[in-house]
Amino acid sequence: MKSLERDTPPRILIVDDEPQITRVLRTSLSTQGYALHIAANGVEGLEALHEWKPDLVITDISMPQMDGVELCREIRAVSQVPIIVLSVRNQDRQKIDALDAGADDYVTKPFSIQELQARVRAHLRRRTAATPEAAQVLSLGDFHIDVPQHRVVVRGQDVHLTPKQFDLLLCLAQHAGQVLTHRALLQAVWGTNADQPEYLRVNIGQLRKKIELADSEEPRYILTEPWIGYRFRPTGSDEA
Numbered sequence: 001m002k003s004l005e006r007d008t009p010p011r012i013l014i015v016d017d018e019p020q021i022t023r024v025l026r027t028s029l030s031t032q033g034y035a036l037h038i039a040a041n042g043v044e045g046l047e048a049l050h051e052w053k054p055d056l057v058i059t060d061i062s063m064p065q066m067d068g069v070e071l072c073r074e075i076r077a078v079s080q081v082p083i084i085v086l087s088v089r090n091q092d093r094q095k096i097d098a099l100d101a102g103a104d105d106y107v108t109k110p111f112s113i114q115e116l117q118a119r120v121r122a123h124l125r126r127r128t129a130a131t132p133e134a135a136q137v138l139s140l141g142d143f144h145i146d147v148p149q150h151r152v153v154v155r156g157q158d159v160h161l162t163p164k165q166f167d168l169l170l171c172l173a174q175h176a177g178q179v180l181t182h183r184a185l186l187q188a189v190w191g192t193n194a195d196q197p198e199y200l201r202v203n204i205g206q207l208r209k210k211i212e213l214a215d216s217e218e219p220r221y222i223l224t225e226p227w228i229g230y231r232f233r234p235t236g237s238d239e240a
Contacts (some may be wrong), residue, residue, distance in 0.1 A: 010124050011035045013054035015045035015071060016086065017063045021109075025058065028113045029120070042066025046074050049081070056123055057083045058116075061094045069097045076102030080150055080163050082123040086111070099202045102162040105190070122191050126167075138173050141234030142221075143211075145173055154211050164189060164199075165207045172222065172232035181229040204230065 012034045014025050022038050030036055037052050039045035043065045049057070057075065061068035068085055075083060085098045085106040095106050104123060107116050138145040144153040150166055152159045161169065167189045172180065180188075186200055208219055223231045 009033050009035045010056065011037070011052065011054040012120065013037050013039065013045060013048055013052065013057045015039045015042060015048075015057065015059040015063070015068070017041055017060065021060070021086070024113070025116075028117065032117060032120075034120075042068065042071035042074075045071055049075060049079065054081060056120060057081055058086065058120075059083065060086045061091055061098060062088075068103075069094060069101050072098055072101035072103045076162055080166075082126070082163065084116075084119060084123065096198065096202055099199065100206060104162075104164050126191075138170070140173055140176055143169075143173060143234050145170060152211075159210050161207070161210065162203075165203055165210070168200075168203050169207060169211070172230065173234065176232050176234050179225045179229055179231045185229060 012029060014022055014029075014036060016022050016025070016038075017040050026036055026038065037048050037054065039048050041063045042059070045057070045059060046066070048054070059068045059071055063071075066074070072083055072085070075081065083103045083105070085095065085103045086109060087095050087098070087106050088109050098106060105119055107119065136147045138147070142155045145151075146153075147170065150161075150163070152161055152166065152169065168185065171185060171188045182197060182200055186197065189203075190196065190199055204222060208222055211221055212219055221233055223233055225231055
């Protein structure tokens with residue numbers, strides 16, 4: 001991965017059909033030095049994604065033509081760009097759907113501009129930060145994890161993961177055999193959002209669906225330690 005230093009400012013794609021919200025976002029984020037592109041709905045947002053290639057996407061959930069959940073799903077089919085979803089307080093089900101579809105984070109309306117700016121900075125840092133101290137390729141049991149390529153192979157088969165699912169699996173794999181607490185995982189993967197346990201629950205569930213054997217009645221690789229956290233077992237058995 002390359003460092004954050006670059007000749008051009010980070011690009012942020014904003015997808016929202018509310019002019020008042022887009023005006024606030026344009027004003028608050030442009031003052032931070034970001035390059036911005038505004039799309040009024042998911043269809044326009046997807047077109048801008050392909051043409052403009054942003055470094056981060058901020059999208060509303062409720063929009064005409066293509067909502068934010070479907071947009072997340074379409075983006076994840078072609079890109080690993082970080083996605084922050086904007087939602088209102090009564091959209092808990094939609095928040096979970098958005099996380100399932102590949103969103104990395106959400107901010108609830110009405111939101112604090114300072115909080116949104118902090119989350120934007122955090123996601124951009126994680127996307128571009130150099131990690132020379134980390135192992136670039138991990139081969140553990142049934143898993144082969146290529147960090148620079150964001151590629152995961154399980155039992156010889158490629159597995160497509162969202163960015164957060166990849167980060168979560170990598171964190172577990174780097175501490176294979178150890179019990180990682182809920183809070184430790186939240187802080188390692190989500191940083192400033194360590195107070196949102198549903199992030200972890202949803203992504204663990206989706207990760208298990210992608211890496212576990214279809215006929216396995218109980219998880220073989222990501223084991224639940226009740227009331228504590230999770231433990232990663234790369235061979236799927238106690239003979240690790």
